[in-house]
Amino acid sequence: MNIIELNSVGKVYRTNTVETLALENVNIQIAKGEFVSIMGPSGCGKSTLLNVMGLLDRPSSGTVEIDGKPTANLSDKALSALRNAKLGFVFQSFHLIPSLSVTDNVELPLMYRQGTSDKERKARVREVIERVGLSHRMGHMPTQLSGGQCQRVAIARAIVGNPEIIFADEPTGNLDSHMSAEIMDLLKKLNKEDGRTIVMVTHNELQGKETDRIIRMFDGHCLS
């Protein structure tokens, strides 16, 4: 079964003067456990596509199904709950909360989830921080970390809620090649060992080749 299914998805951005067709008739199926990369020139709609799949944005037309369930009629509250339960996000600029320590940043998704005890949360946070190899940096603040470390914290935050899908928008875009390789290894591990589905936007052909499948985009269309 497909864990993500997009049918004739279109996205139009309207401002007062211009109308941008960011996505047009996009049909995509992604199977559970797949590691897919999305590639294409700047401005072709990769981030828009990721945001629509990640339920952060609603399509202007077409349907998005997650785990076989249509999402069009879900309220903002229901979408929030669904994101919390099933989706994880990694951003190019990390987006760690500067006022919170590594531990508190990682714990964040669990704060928006009912029914986990303080103890369970703390144990889970420790576990995922170990997983990304940052046990020795638990109490640090984001400003005290390198870019690669920040992104590893962000990945820990993305998996702490045990989501089925991880969306990563140019996760290595702000990192040097050495750190990029580390992050790619980590993502592959999460895909292979935990069976998580990963959808990643990248400009790096080599990274794309390391994934199961490349979806190529051009001007709001999918080429393959």
Place this chain on the structure above:
Amino acid sequence: MKSNILKQTLYDMKRQPVTAAVTLIGTALAIFLMMTVMMINDVKTMPLTPESNRDRILYGMNMHTVSTEDGNNSNSSSRLSVKSATELYGDLEGISVWSIYCDDNNNIDVQATGKTPAVLFSRMTDDKFWQVFDHKFVAGRPYDKATIDAGDNVVVLSEGAVREVLECTPEEAIGQTVKVGQKPKTVIGVVKDNTPLASHAFGEVFMPIPKDNNMSWDDDYFGSVSVAMLMEDGATYDQIKKQVKARYAELENNMKATNRKPVYHEQPYDQLAASNAMGSNTTPDTESEKKKTLMLILILLLVPAINMSALTQSRLKHRTAEIGVKRAYGATKGRIVLELLAENFVVTLAGGIAGLLLSMIGAWLLSDTFFAGMGDPSNRVDINLPINAILNWKIFFWAVASCFVLNLLSAGIPAWRASRVHPVEALRK
């Protein structure tokens, strides 16, 4: 979560110290002003020794009559005489004890032999006065009915009066003679210095109303006394009022021959009405007083809130990305609003506590200025503020409640707006 709120608040304040300081000071000032208004308002009705029974005390204060003749608009009003006080308020059902006394303080010369005279506040009362009000005797005793009936020339002084006039201890004062308005009187009791905020009971010199003296200036119903009475447990204000209204009807009947009739002004008054009683020929308007205070409080909160709202708005601008992340990870809009309000409440509460402390310390140290003119228009005597006037649960509750309202007013709209930002837009930052 709670610890995150604190961490984020502190971080935010450190990052924008000027904004934080302005917010804190603004809040402190708003709560300071608000609590000052509250305290000044509160002392009018809260129990204050020697008016500890304010919640069950009633006052028959004035007499007002008009002519019944056509074309005659004559209007008379003043305090009561002993006769009218007794006819209107004597031995009502549901009243445990009632006292006839002069509600107005009179300045009087008091002098001990060989010493300089002092001008002090004096009050003439009956013996029940000491039961309705709980003056604390530090030496001697109050005058009782037997003393009054015997026509003894006695006086009760306050500690301060003793100090000023006799320059001795309360114990040494008992039995000494002082001239009160040229008449020699024996000191039989000394009471603790009391606060003029308890304006019905306050005094420095207390003397008995002589036996069989009507205290009247028209030899009839008008005079210089009032009535204070204590309701029994279970008695209701309405029940007492109804009886007094009936007595007014009786009085109207009795007065027919004089071609005058009394005007009923909803007496007796409870503490609130009495504190709002403006003249002897009007009915106190407690509702409009309440509204005025409410409006004042609202303005005191609203004006700083509007200013701080702009500050909050600019503070939240820096946090758009963070809100986007939280939304992506499942925080609902409502949750974002709650978190931001909670964070802001920490700041408001900190400022509010500072403001409350400031108002308490201010009221305590500057009580003569704070409560100027209340109960003592001449501002001569010390306010002697009882500590419970500023340190009580009600004040504390209202301070916290005001912080809560101030928080909603100053952060509500900014937080709401911040929560509406589209997560994709927020994350682009």
